[in-house]
Each structure stands twice: as structure tokens, then as C-alpha cells.
Amino acid sequence: MSMKEGWVYRKWIDVLTIINGRNQKEVESKNGKYPICGSGGIMGYANDYLCPEETVIIGRKGNINNPIFMNQKFWNVDTAFGLVANTTYLLPRFLFYFCKEYDFERHNRAVTIPSLTKKDLYDILIPLPSICKQETIVTKLDKLNEILVKKREQLKELDRLGQAIFYDMFGDLQSNICNYNIESLNDIFELITDGTHQTPTYTIDKDNGYKFLSAKDVVSGSIDWTNVKYIPHELHEVLYKRLAPRRNDILLCKNGTTGTCALVDTDEVFDIYVSLALLRPYAKYNPIYLVHAINSPCTKMQFNDALKGVGVPNLHLGEIRRVKIIVPPIDFQNHFERKVIGIESQKQKIKQSIVEVQQLLDYTMNKYFG
Known part of the structure; x- marks a missing residue:
């Protein structure tokens, strides 16, 4: 990718935090307030959470190319990472769209079941414009997705x-x-x-x-x-x-x-x-x-x-x-x-x-x- 004017490359480790998932057995509850999420989406509910609002989920193992954006707090299972953006440099929705376009298979180290490591992910370079420009891009992409949602309805x-x-x-x-x-x-x-x-x-x-x-x-x-x-x-x-x-x-x-x-x-x-x-x-x-x-x-x-x-x-x-x-x-x-x-x-x-x-x-x- 050629660098656009005013954009800079930053490593993930400098602009976001990766939250490891954990086994949900001890927090699982039918009446839980917080979703339990894997790389495929919501799997149940829990009475505690690991990730804050506006976190991007990517698979640690299995389905590694299916990013999900969560507006609410949730518990991620051990096969899913939570990506929390440092909003000084990176908007959460901008990170989500970057992940949608990024091919995580290039970091797959497994032969059978695809898997990712936190170390490799932290080394990923993300191109970043100013926060103002990120807001403009996110607004444009969100609008197109809203049109798709309405047409599906x-x-x-x-x-x-x-x-x-x-x-x-x-x-x-x-x-x-x-x-x-x-x-x-x-x-x-x-x-x-x-x-x-x-x-x-x-x-x-x-x-x-x-x-x-x-x-x-x-x-x-x-x-x-x-x-x-x-x-x-x-x-x-x-x-x-x-x-x-x-x-x-x-x-x-x-x-x-x-x-x-x-x-x-x-x-x-x-x-x-x-x-x-x-x-x-x-x-x-x-x-x-x-x-x-x-x-x-x-x-x-x-x-x-x-x-x-x-x-x-x-x-x-x-x-x-x-x-x-x-x-x-x-x-x-x-x-x-x-x-x-x-x-x-x-x-x-x-x-x-x-x-x-x-x-x-x-x-x-x-x-x-x-």
C-alpha cells in the first residue's frame, strides 16, 4: 500500500491493547448481563466482562478472518482476542474496518486449525490519518453499511x-x-x-x-x-x-x-x-x-x-x-x-x-x- 499524504504507519502495540479471552464456565449465566463472544459472535451470557464497549473481536484460533465490532461490554472466550483501540491515535470503528480488509491468514502459524499469536498481531502496521480524517472515513463506511441493512430489511x-x-x-x-x-x-x-x-x-x-x-x-x-x-x-x-x-x-x-x-x-x-x-x-x-x-x-x-x-x-x-x-x-x-x-x-x-x-x-x- 502506498502511503497517503498525511498518513503514518504505526505498529498495533503502539495504538491498541489485545485482551486475551478466557474460559467462560465460571461466569456463564442465563440471566447474565454481558454477552459471551467467540470469533463467530455471541455464544451465551455472563455476569462479568473482560472487554469494554467498542472492542473489535478477532479469532485467536479457528475463524481468524471474521472481525466483529461490539458496542457493549462482553466476555471473550479463549479462542478470541479483544482489540481495544487507544483513542488518542485510533478510532475503534476505523480499527474494525481495517481488520475487515486485512488478511490475517498471513500470520497463521498452524498447519491444521488456523491460529494467531499476540506477538505477531502487535507487529502489524496500521496506516493512520488524523483522528478527524478517521471520523470522515468511518462516517462514510457506516453510511454505506446502514444502506445495506435497510435494504436487507x-x-x-x-x-x-x-x-x-x-x-x-x-x-x-x-x-x-x-x-x-x-x-x-x-x-x-x-x-x-x-x-x-x-x-x-x-x-x-x-x-x-x-x-x-x-x-x-x-x-x-x-x-x-x-x-x-x-x-x-x-x-x-x-x-x-x-x-x-x-x-x-x-x-x-x-x-x-x-x-x-x-x-x-x-x-x-x-x-x-x-x-x-x-x-x-x-x-x-x-x-x-x-x-x-x-x-x-x-x-x-x-x-x-x-x-x-x-x-x-x-x-x-x-x-x-x-x-x-x-x-x-x-x-x-x-x-x-x-x-x-x-x-x-x-x-x-x-x-x-x-x-x-x-x-x-x-x-x-x-x-x-x-
Whole structure:
């Protein structure tokens, strides 16, 4: 990176403090005031905290390229570092955006599970303009992110409208007042599998890398492409040979927002992680109908009843296959698609707008931190 006029390089050790995470067992409480955070976000709550407000979280081990900004005090677990900015030189949000653009893989010293050391992190050089300039940059980036948040909310509203139309036409599984067929997902989909169980190696080279989706990228009935990770070409070749997602496949979250699904409505080439299941319907079913049926409250209840795991609840493929939905005749499914086609059209426009705003955000991030 060429040095911009008025900017200076400083080592992290001179402008921030790294707070080690600790085991949360002694402070964990259902009624705790403070979030317990790992590199993936909030894991529970505690009655004590380690990090102050406006701290940036980065993974110490495992997911090392997923910075998170916390506005409130929290307890970080032992696989996550807390970065506390010295505000004399560095604004917390400026640090967060720097971390979003920085590739921490260059400091990975492990062969299997990625990991970072405090010593290496303290040696990182961060380019700093004046505090006033940092405020200007942060305001600009925050504004773009706020636009993205609003547009995603618009998508959620449209999804709720689609679900209302679905309920008006078909009711729910319990009442089934029209006596439609009830079928298991296993009978509806020719393929039900999940993404790679291999911990991926990520790259920041978006031009030569391939998009890699996980459960976090499936939101309220839509695929959110704005913050996807990228993997190297060599890894993509291996993963895509095993499983090649295609248009009209359905991606379903096995954890996180469990049971939420979205239609693949693009010919984009990408790979998926184990946190996503891929469902490929037989040709005699309408994919848009299926997405709304799977996202219905009745199906969500079945997924909740089937959750496995003590820590992070997880859907197993066997449970997914046994879930049942209402299946009206194909003419009715197609009629439903025609009724919601206007909604789907609006969603496509919003998605395109999101892509454009994200491109502007990426350009702005690269301008200051690339």
C-alpha cells in the first residue's frame, strides 16, 4: 500500500491493547448481563466482562478472518482476542474496518486449525490519518453499511408478504383444510446433502477466488452475497467436484438461523460449507413453492423439534429428510408462483441494488485500506 499524504504507519502495540479471552464456565449465566463472544459472535451470557464497549473481536484460533465490532461490554472466550483501540491515535470503528480488509491468514502459524499469536498481531502496521480524517472515513463506511441493512430489511418484509400469501392459499400443516398431500422432504428432493466438513482456507483474492457460502449467508429466504468469503481455486476444484450447486437448488441452514432456506436463483459458481444443506428438487415440483413451504412456521417447528447438539444446535441430514410439508397439485404450486412473481421481481431489484452498494463499499474499503 502506498502511503497517503498525511498518513503514518504505526505498529498495533503502539495504538491498541489485545485482551486475551478466557474460559467462560465460571461466569456463564442465563440471566447474565454481558454477552459471551467467540470469533463467530455471541455464544451465551455472563455476569462479568473482560472487554469494554467498542472492542473489535478477532479469532485467536479457528475463524481468524471474521472481525466483529461490539458496542457493549462482553466476555471473550479463549479462542478470541479483544482489540481495544487507544483513542488518542485510533478510532475503534476505523480499527474494525481495517481488520475487515486485512488478511490475517498471513500470520497463521498452524498447519491444521488456523491460529494467531499476540506477538505477531502487535507487529502489524496500521496506516493512520488524523483522528478527524478517521471520523470522515468511518462516517462514510457506516453510511454505506446502514444502506445495506435497510435494504436487507426490505427483503425480509417482502418475504413476510410472500409467507402471508402462502398461508392464505394453503393454510398450515396441522389443519390442512384443503386435504392436500403431505410428503417428506426425502420424497420431494432427489438430493439432500451438505457442504464440505473440511475447515476451509480463505483468500482475499476475489478476482481469482471462488465464493464460499455458509449459514450466515442465507437470510430470510434469500442468499446474501454481500459478505461472502472466498476460497482459492485449488480448493474450489476439489469441493466443486463433490458438489456443484446449481440454479433452483435450495440452500438450508443446519445451524445459526436453523431451518431457514433460500433458492439458488443464479448461475453463479460457488461452494458451500457444512453449515448449509443443499436440497435439489425433482422436476415435478415448483422450487419457489418449496422455498415458501419450508420457510413456513409449521416447518420451522419441525426443525426446532429435531435440533441436535448441546452447544451449537445443529440439524442432521436425517432429520431434514423426515420433515413433512403440504404438497398441493403442481397447478396450484404454479399459481402460487404467479401470485408472488411481483414480490420476487421486487426482491431481485433490491438484491441488485445491494450488489451495487456492496461494490461501492468494497471500492471505498480498498481505497483506504487496500
